[in-house]
Amino acid sequence: MHLVVDGANVVGSRPDGWWKDRAGAASRLAAELAAAVAGGALEPLRACDGAPDTGLRVVLVLEGAARRAAPLPADGVEIVLAAADGDSAIVELAHDLTGRDEDVLVVTADRELSRLLHAVGARTVRPGALLALLP
Numbered sequence: 233m234h235l236v237v238d239g240a241n242v243v244g245s246r247p248d249g250w251w252k253d254r255a256g257a258a259s260r261l262a263a264e265l266a267a268a269v270a271g272g273a274l275e276p277l278r279a280c281d282g283a284p285d286t287g288l289r290v291v292l293v294l295e296g297a298a299r300r301a302a303p304l305p306a307d308g309v310e311i312v313l314a315a316a317d318g319d320s321a322i323v324e325l326a327h328d329l330t331g332r333d334e335d336v337l338v339v340t341a342d343r344e345l346s347r348l349l350h351a352v353g354a355r356t357v358r359p360g361a362l363l364a365l366l367p
Contacts, residue, residue, distance in 0.1 A: 290310065323352065335355075
């Protein structure tokens with residue numbers, strides 16, 4: 233399963249001062265995701281997908297000022313730096329993966345993005361489901 237994380241949307245869901253340092257907030261999220269992957273904390277997301285066990289691939293999509301996040305890459309987490317807006321990059325990635333019959337779960341609360349993702353065969357989950365699993 234491919235777990236695609238809408239970095240801007242997940243970071244923006246926590247009122248922790250992220251707007252003061254978008255790159256720092258993205259780096260913290262990448263580190264949290266890497267720790268969760270290493271510790272197996274994301275398994276509940278994979279286990280509930282109903283797809284055959286093909287492992288878990290985590291992709292964090294960053295846009296704008298968050299693209300300056302460091303250190304990159306985080307162990308166990310692929311970082312995609314969106315050339316323009318993150319939503320377009322996420323839809324393109326999901327479309328490519330679902331076109332190869334890959335299972336895709338995207339973490340976002342963006343309704344329009346979710347609509348576009350469902351249209352290409354991806355599933356979505358809200359940021360709270362992910363954040364509850366992070367260390």
